[in-house]
Amino acid sequence: MDLGLNEEQEMLRKSAREFLSKECPKKLVRELDESDTGFSRDLWKKMAELGWIGLPFPEKFGGNGGTLFDLIVLLDEMGYNIVPGPFFSTVVLSGFTLLEAGSDEQKQSYLSKICSGEMVMTFALTELDGTYLPKSIETAAKNKGNHYVLNGTKLFVPDANIADFMLVAARTKSSSNPEEGISIFLVDAKSPGVRVTLLKTLGRDKLCEVVFEDVKVPEKSLVGKLDSGWPIIKSILRKATVAKCAEMVGGAQASLDMAVNYAKERVQFNRPIGSFQAIQHYCANMVTDVDGSRFITYKAAWTESEGLPSDMEVSMAKAWTSEAYKRVAVLAHQIFGAIGFTMDHDMHLYFRRAKAGELAYGDADFHREIVAAQLGL
Amino acid sequence: MDFRFSEAEKRFRAEVEEFILQEMPPGYAEKDLYWPGGYGAIGEFEVRDPAVEKFREKMGERGWLTMAWPKEYGGGGHSFIEQAIFFERISYHGAPGMDVSALISGPTILRFGSEELKREWIPRIVKGNLKFWLAYSEPNAGSDLAAIQTKATIDGDDLVVNGQKIWSSGAHVSDCGWMVARTDMSAPPYKGTALFIVDNKTPGITIRPIVNINGFHSFNEVFFDNVRVPRKNVVGDMNMGFYYLMVALDFERLVISMGSFRRRFEDLLKYAHNTRRNGKLLCEDVRVRSKLAQLATEIEIAYLLYYKTAWMMDNNLFPNIEASEIKLITTLLSRKLADAGMEIMGQQSQLWPGSRHAPIRGRFAVGYLDSISAVIGAGTSEIQRNILAQRGLGLKRA
Numbered sequence: 026m027d028l029g030l031n032e033e034q035e036m037l038r039k040s041a042r043e044f045l046s047k048e049c050p051k052k053l054v055r056e057l058d059e060s061d062t063g064f065s066r067d068l069w070k071k072m073a074e075l076g077w078i079g080l081p082f083p084e085k086f087g088g089n090g091g092t093l094f095d096l097i098v099l100l101d102e103m104g105y106n107i108v109p110g111p112f113f114s115t116v117v118l119s120g121f122t123l124l125e126a127g128s129d130e131q132k133q134s135y136l137s138k139i140c141s142g143e144m145v146m147t148f149a150l151t152e153l154d155g156t157y158l159p160k161s162i163e164t165a166a167k168n169k170g171n172h173y174v175l176n177g178t179k180l181f182v183p184d185a186n187i188a189d190f191m192l193v194a195a196r197t198k199s200s201s202n203p204e205e206g207i208s209i210f211l212v213d214a215k216s217p218g219v220r221v222t223l224l225k226t227l228g229r230d231k232l233c234e235v236v237f238e239d240v241k242v243p244e245k246s247l248v249g250k251l252d253s254g255w256p257i258i259k260s261i262l263r264k265a266t267v268a269k270c271a272e273m274v275g276g277a278q279a280s281l282d283m284a285v286n287y288a289k290e291r292v293q294f295n296r297p298i299g300s301f302q303a304i305q306h307y308c309a310n311m312v313t314d315v316d317g318s319r320f321i322t323y324k325a326a327w328t329e330s331e332g333l334p335s336d337m338e339v340s341m342a343k344a345w346t347s348e349a350y351k352r353v354a355v356l357a358h359q360i361f362g363a364i365g366f367t368m369d370h371d372m373h374l375y376f377r378r379a380k381a382g383e384l385a386y387g388d389a390d391f392h393r394e395i396v397a398a399q400l401g402l
Numbered sequence: 403m404d405f406r407f408s409e410a411e412k413r414f415r416a417e418v419e420e421f422i423l424q425e426m427p428p429g430y431a432e433k434d435l436y437w438p439g440g441y442g443a444i445g446e447f448e449v450r451d452p453a454v455e456k457f458r459e460k461m462g463e464r465g466w467l468t469m470a471w472p473k474e475y476g477g478g479g480h481s482f483i484e485q486a487i488f489f490e491r492i493s494y495h496g497a498p499g500m501d502v503s504a505l506i507s508g509p510t511i512l513r514f515g516s517e518e519l520k521r522e523w524i525p526r527i528v529k530g531n532l533k534f535w536l537a538y539s540e541p542n543a544g545s546d547l548a549a550i551q552t553k554a555t556i557d558g559d560d561l562v563v564n565g566q567k568i569w570s571s572g573a574h575v576s577d578c579g580w581m582v583a584r585t586d587m588s589a590p591p592y593k594g595t596a597l598f599i600v601d602n603k604t605p606g607i608t609i610r611p612i613v614n615i616n617g618f619h620s621f622n623e624v625f626f627d628n629v630r631v632p633r634k635n636v637v638g639d640m641n642m643g644f645y646y647l648m649v650a651l652d653f654e655r656l657v658i659s660m661g662s663f664r665r666r667f668e669d670l671l672k673y674a675h676n677t678r679r680n681g682k683l684l685c686e687d688v689r690v691r692s693k694l695a696q697l698a699t700e701i702e703i704a705y706l707l708y709y710k711t712a713w714m715m716d717n718n719l720f721p722n723i724e725a726s727e728i729k730l731i732t733t734l735l736s737r738k739l740a741d742a743g744m745e746i747m748g749q750q751s752q753l754w755p756g757s758r759h760a761p762i763r764g765r766f767a768v769g770y771l772d773s774i775s776a777v778i779g780a781g782t783s784e785i786q787r788n789i790l791a792q793r794g795l796g797l798k799r800a
C-alpha cells in the first residue's frame with residue numbers, strides 16, 4: 026500500500042494552489058459567476074499552457090500523458106479555489122468520451138484541439154427530468170442516408186453557452202431495453218437548429234437548455250458504435266461523478282479552512298469564538314467530514330483510474346461527499362454568522378456549489394441505491 | 403387537555419381567512435419570495451409598497467396588529483391563542499404587514515415605557531402606520547450584545563448618539579429605529595445602556611445598503627454622527643435598557659411565521675403527487691414518502707410548541723424556554739424543508755425564480771440560500787442552545 030501522493034502529484038497540488046490563488050482570485054470568480062459566459066479566455070489559455078487541459082490525455086494527441094488520478098488531484102485544488110469555466114465539461118465530460126470512444130481521426134482533430142485550449146466542448150446528456158437514467162434520453166436522431174437529423178431538448182447542459190462543439194446522447198433505435206439504441210454524436214454548436222438558453226441557477230454554474238430542432242449531423246459525427254452509446258456514457262458518468270467529488274472535497278476543505286481561521290479571530294464575549302466548545306465541535310465535525318470525503322473519493326478515483334470495477338467505490342464517494350460537503354458548508358456558514366450571509370463574503374460561493382454538486386451526477390439517495398445493488402441487495 | 407379549537411376560535415379563524423383573501427394586495431403572495439423562518443427574502447425589508455401599507459392599516463383598523471393587547475391601549479382584547487391563529491393564517495397565505503413596531507417594540511413599551519411614551523407611540527403602532535427597524539447589532543457585537551460601543555450621551559433634553567449599527571434589516575424603508583446604545587461606558591452594560599426610539603429623519607444618520615446572498619438589499623449599515631434623540635423617546639429608566647432589551651428579544655423569538663411552513667410543505671406534497679420520475683409518481687417512491695413524513699412530523703411538533711407558547715401567555719406564564727425551543731426548531735426546519743424539498747425535486751430544484759422550468763416558482767432554491775439566515779438572525783442557534791441549557795436547565799456557564 027501507498028496512501029500518499031507521489032512527488033509529481035504533490036508538485037501539481039502545490040503549484041495549482043499557487044497559480045489559482047494568483048490567477049483566479051475571488052474577484053474574478055464573482056465576476057464570472059455573475060456574467061453570462063462564466064468564461065475567462067485568458068485563464069483558459071494559461072491553464073492550457075500549464076498542460077492542465079490535456080493532463081490526463083496521451084501525448085500523441087497533445088496531452089500530458091497523465092492519469093485520471095492526476096486529474097483528481099488537480100480538481101481537488103480547483104474546487105478549493107473555485108474555478109468557473111468549462112474545464113469540467115471540456116476535459117472530463119468530453120475529453121474522456123473522445124478518448125474512450127472516438128475514432129483516431131476524431132481524436133486527432135478534436136481531442137488535440139481540446140488539449141491545446143483551442144476548443145471548448147460539452148456533453149448534452151440529461152433531459153427534462155434531469156435524471157441520469159437511460160430511460161430519460163428521448164432526443165431522437167433519425168438516419169437520413171448520409172446524415173442524421175436531431176430533435177429534442179436537453180436540460181442542465183453545462184457550458185453549452187460557450188461550447189464550440191457538443192457531444193449529444195440521442196436515441197437511434199427504440200428498444201424495450203432503454204440502455205439499447207442510444208448513440209453519441211459530435212455536433213457543431215453553430216449548426217442551424219441548435220438553440221441554447223442559459224438557465225439561472227442557485228449554483229450560478231452556467232447550466233443550459235439546449236433545443237435541437239431538425240439539426241443535420243453528418244454520419245461521420247457518430248462517436249463510438251451506433252446504438253451502443255450507453256456503456257460509454259456509463260463509463261463517463263463514473264469518471265464525472267468521481268471528478269465532481271474531487272471538486273467538492275476541495276470546496277469542503279476551503280470552507281473548513283476559512284471557518285477555522287475565522288473562529289480563531291472573531292471575538293465575542295471577550296474570547297475567540299473558537300474557544301467555545303460548540304464551535305470546536307463544529308470544526309471537529311467538519312474536518313472529519315472533509316478527511317472522510319477525500320479518502321473515499323481518492324480511493325474511488327484510484328480504482329477507476331486503474332481500470333478496476335469501481336461502481337461501488339464511486340457511488341460510495343458521491344453518496345458520502347454530497348452530504349458531507351453540504352454539512353461542512355452549513356457549519357461554516359453557522360460559524361460566520363451574519364457576515365457570511367452577505368454577497369461580498371466568499372462563503373456563499375461554496376455553499377451554492379455544495380448544493381449544485383450534490384444535484385449533479387446523482388444525489389446521495391441515487392448513489393446509495395447503487396451501493397445497495399452492488400452489495401447484492 | 404383538548405387539542406381542538408373552540409367554536410369561537412374557529413369562527414375567528416374563518417373571519418381572518420375571509421379578510422385575508424378579500425383584502426390582501428393582489429398578486430402579493432405569488433410575487434413575494436419569503437421563505438419560512440428566513441430574514442433574507444422578505445419583500446417588506448427591501449421596498450416600501452403602498453399596497454402593503456394599506457393592507458397593514460386595514461388590519462390596524464380591526465385592531466388585529468395588536469390584538470392581544472389590553473383594550474385601554476387600543477388592543478383588540480383577543481387571547482394569545484387567537485393571535486396565534488391570526489399569525490398562522492397570515493403567514494399561511496403569505497400576506498404582508500407584520501412589523502417590528504407591533505410585534506417587538508409595542509409589547510416592550512407597554513411593559514416598561516412611561517405613560518408619556520405610551521401615549522405618543524402606542525396609538526400609531528396600533529393603527530399600523532409606523533415601521534420600525536432593529537438597531538441592536540454592531541460590527542463587534544452580534545451574539546454578545548453587551549459589547550456594543552455606540553454611545554448615547556445625555557445633553558439637556560436630548561441624547562447625543564454616535565456610533566454604528568449593522569445588519570439593520572429594512573432600516574432604509576422604515577420610519578424609526580428601535581435602538582440600544584451605551585449611556586455610561588464605565589458602568590457594566592446592564593447598568594449603562596439605554597433603549598430608545600430614533601426617527602430615521604434625524605440629521606446625522608447615514609444608511610448604507612448591504613446586499614445579502616439572495617441578492618436582496620435587506621441589510622444596512624447605519625452610521626450615527628451626533629444624532630440628537632429626545633430623552634422622552636427613552637424606554638423606562640435611562641440606564642436599564644439592557645434589561646428591557648432582553649425582554650424585547652424574548653418577544654422577538656416568539657415571532658414565528660408558522661403557517662408559511664405548512665404552505666410550502668403543501669406545495670411539495672402537490673409536486674410529489676403530480677410529478678413522474680423514471681415512470682413512477684414521486685409520491686410512490688419510498689424515499690420521497692419518508693422525507694415528506696419526516697417533514698410533516700417536524701412541522702406538527704413546531705405547531706404544537708407554537709400554540710403552547712400562546713396558551714402559556716394566556717395563562718400568565720411567560721414561555722421563556724419555549725421561545726428558545728421554538729426558535730431553534732423552526733429555524734432548523736427552515737433549512738430541512740428547503741433541503742429535503744430540493745432533494746425531492748432533483749436537478750430542477752436549482753432553477754432560480756423566473757426560469758421556465760423552475761418548479762414551485764423556484765422558491766425552494768431561494769429558500770435554500772435564505773435558510774442560512776434563519777439560524778443566525780434574532781439570536782443564533784448556539785445562543786438559543788445556551789439559553790436552553792443555562793436558563794432552562796440550570797447548567798453552569800463554561
Ligand SMILES: Cc1cc2nc3c(=O)[nH]c(=O)nc-3n(C[C@H](O)[C@H](O)[C@H](O)COP(=O)(O)OP(=O)(O)OC[C@H]3O[C@@H](n4cnc5c(N)ncnc54)[C@H](O)[C@@H]3O)c2cc1C
Pocket residue numbers: 291293294298301303304359360361362363364366441442535536537538539540543544545546568569570571572775776778779780781782783784785788
Ligand atoms: C438575516 C439577518 C437579519 C438580521 N437583522 C438584524 C436587524 O434587523 N437588526 C439587528 O440589530 N441585527 C440583525 N441581525 C444580526 C443578528 O442578530 C446577528 O447576526 C446575530 O446575533 C449573530 O451575531 P454575529 O452575526 O455577529 O455572529 P457572532 O456573534 O460573531 O457569532 C459567530 C458564531 O459564533 C457563535 N457564538 C457566539 N457566541 C457564542 C457562545 N457564547 N457560545 C457558542 N457559540 C457562540 C455564534 O452562534 C455563531 O455561530 C440579523 C442577522 C441576519 C443573519
